[in-house]
Amino acid sequence: MMTQRPTRRRLRRAALAGAFAGALLTGVLVAGAGTSQAATSQPCDIYAAGGTPCVAAHSTTRALYGTYSGPLYQVRRASDNTTRDIAPVSAGSYADAATQDSFCAGTSCLITIIYDQTGRNNRLTQAPPGGFNGPAAGGYDNLANATAAPVTVGGHKVYGVFVAPGTGYRNNATNGIARGDQPEGMYAIFDGTHYNGGCCFDYGNAETNSRDNGNGTMEAIYFGSNKVWGYGAGNGPWIMADLENGLFSGVNQRYNAGDPSISHRFLTAIVKGEPNHWAIRGGNAQSGALGTFYDGARPNVAGYNPMKKEGAIILGIGGDNSVGAAGTFYEGVMTSGYPSDATENAVQANIVAAGYGTSGSTGGPAVGSNVSLRATTACCTTRYISHSGATVSTQVVSASSSATDKSNASFTVRAGLANSACVSFEARNAAGSYLRHQNYQLFLHANDGSALFASDATFCPQTGRNGQGNSFASANFPDRFIRHYNNNVYIASNGGSNAWDATGLWADDVSWVPAPAWA
Ligand code: AHR
Numbered sequence: 001m002m003t004q005r006p007t008r009r010r011l012r013r014a015a016l017a018g019a020f021a022g023a024l025l026t027g028v029l030v031a032g033a034g035t036s037q038a039a040t041s042q043p044c045d046i047y048a049a050g051g052t053p054c055v056a057a058h059s060t061t062r063a064l065y066g067t068y069s070g071p072l073y074q075v076r077r078a079s080d081n082t083t084r085d086i087a088p089v090s091a092g093s094y095a096d097a098a099t100q101d102s103f104c105a106g107t108s109c110l111i112t113i114i115y116d117q118t119g120r121n122n123r124l125t126q127a128p129p130g131g132f133n134g135p136a137a138g139g140y141d142n143l144a145n146a147t148a149a150p151v152t153v154g155g156h157k158v159y160g161v162f163v164a165p166g167t168g169y170r171n172n173a174t175n176g177i178a179r180g181d182q183p184e185g186m187y188a189i190f191d192g193t194h195y196n197g198g199c200c201f202d203y204g205n206a207e208t209n210s211r212d213n214g215n216g217t218m219e220a221i222y223f224g225s226n227k228v229w230g231y232g233a234g235n236g237p238w239i240m241a242d243l244e245n246g247l248f249s250g251v252n253q254r255y256n257a258g259d260p261s262i263s264h265r266f267l268t269a270i271v272k273g274e275p276n277h278w279a280i281r282g283g284n285a286q287s288g289a290l291g292t293f294y295d296g297a298r299p300n301v302a303g304y305n306p307m308k309k310e311g312a313i314i315l316g317i318g319g320d321n322s323v324g325a326a327g328t329f330y331e332g333v334m335t336s337g338y339p340s341d342a343t344e345n346a347v348q349a350n351i352v353a354a355g356y357g358t359s360g361s362t363g364g365p366a367v368g369s370n371v372s373l374r375a376t377t378a379c380c381t382t383r384y385i386s387h388s389g390a391t392v393s394t395q396v397v398s399a400s401s402s403a404t405d406k407s408n409a410s411f412t413v414r415a416g417l418a419n420s421a422c423v424s425f426e427a428r429n430a431a432g433s434y435l436r437h438q439n440y441q442l443f444l445h446a447n448d449g450s451a452l453f454a455s456d457a458t459f460c461p462q463t464g465r466n467g468q469g470n471s472f473a474s475a476n477f478p479d480r481f482i483r484h485y486n487n488n489v490y491i492a493s494n495g496g497s498n499a500w501d502a503t504g505l506w507a508d509d510v511s512w513v514p515a516p517a518w519a
Pocket residue numbers: 199200211212229242243244245246247317318319320321322
């Protein structure tokens with residue numbers, strides 16, 4: 001632990017602690033009373049009261065100031081490429097997801113902008129190429145599917161930012177973000193069950209040219225199970241600090257026992273840094289207090305003291321635009337100044353009071369149920385997803401079908417192999433074999449236990465794009481949904497280079513009614 005330094009700043013923090021308690025109490029009581037979370041004191045109000053104001057505040061789920069009523073994020077729909085801003089339902093409240101649902105009905109939407117609520121215009125948009133190219137046109141990263149991460153806040157449906165590998169947001173021309181060795185803090189709420197070992201699911205401070213500019217040119221929250229540079233106790237995932245050319249779990253370059261594996265469904269993750277001092281903190285965003293996993297001196301490795309922060313902001317990627325990581329982001333802020341633990345504890349209490357949840361968020365078939373997935377396109381309402389060996393297609397199935405045909409069209413819904421908030425479909429008559437995509441086509445394959453198989457076999461249910469049943473977004477290609485096309489089954493985007501990406505009938509073809517299983 002860092003030795004305590006009895007400075008004037010510490011005394012000021014202690015004096016301010018009482019002030020937060022009052023400000024926080026107001027927010028918690030209001031939220032707790034069920035008044036749609038229009039708390040008078042939201043995270044950025046609490047940081048301001050602590051003398052460390054937000055200089056960037058991003059969320060697709062809720063306002064981060066009690067008085068904020070501007071746009072939270074922007075979506076763009078595939079049908080006509082028009083955009084729509086999504087704001088809180090009222091000042092200080094949760095996001096108006098109903099507006100997104102109606103704007104995106106019958107088509108698909110991407111998140112194009114995550115606005116900055118601080119008034120500094122530190123918004124996040126599609127990340128440009130850097131040290132590495134993204135998969136989209138011009139080397140840009142992909143944008144997130146706007147409906148791939150449905151959750152609830154205070155019981156109200158909202159959407160997070162689902163980052164499949166290849167997805168990334170960035171701002172290389174910011175205002176007020178820490179540079180050099182200046183102090184800063186940040187927190188983010190992630191889905192602690194959605195991660196991988198790719199580089200690097202980050203939120204925070206990075207290089208302004210999207211390149212690796214050397215040790216100490218970043219300071220961002222990392223979340224995932226990457227062990228290339230550093231790791232903590234257990235098998236991960238871990239909250240670490242991405243300081244460039246290194247994910248740090250403590251003072252040592254690689255292993256630090258104090259940083260635990262942590263995977264709460266909603267995870268509060270914190271990294272903060274000031275001259276020769278930094279910390280990692282985290283906890284369950286649905287209950288309880290924060291733990292401190294490291295608090296001490298800068299790493300004992302050359303190049304990280306003093307820091308050389310550049311002040312760009314990244315989400316979902318590494319500083320050099322490495323795009324191998326996966327994760328889900330709900331909200332996060334960056335501050336000017338090094339927040340006190342007391343301030344962060346008050347923010348955590350606010351987050352818990354906000355009431356993140358998942359109940360009813362997917363509307364998908366229940367895990368453990370047996371289903372047959374019926375097509376809803378007018379041509380094909382008697383057809384079901386079926387397999388014959390490894391081949392997957394749609395087949396007409398009725399009460400008079402053979403036992404084999406009924407069995408081939410029947411699946412058990414399992415918790416998603418790669419993301420328990422989503423689902424996987426295991427064949428009723430082939431235990432251990434799942435629907436998975438390969439080269440964008442669906443097959444029935446035995447689970448080989450690999451991370452790739454798990455991702456390929458995981459689909460995230462949402463309301464059917466034509467209003468019927470469910471549509472199932474691929475976990476690792478979330479802009480692609482299970483679609484039938486010429487009676488074959490694919491994962492298809494709404495407009496794309498493959499024949500099965502055709503926009504005609506897309507919304508119908510990707511909508512399935514999960515009926516009781518034929519077998
Ligand atoms: O520090 C880990 C990663 O290393 C950074 O995110 C990236 O810029 C570099 O590849």
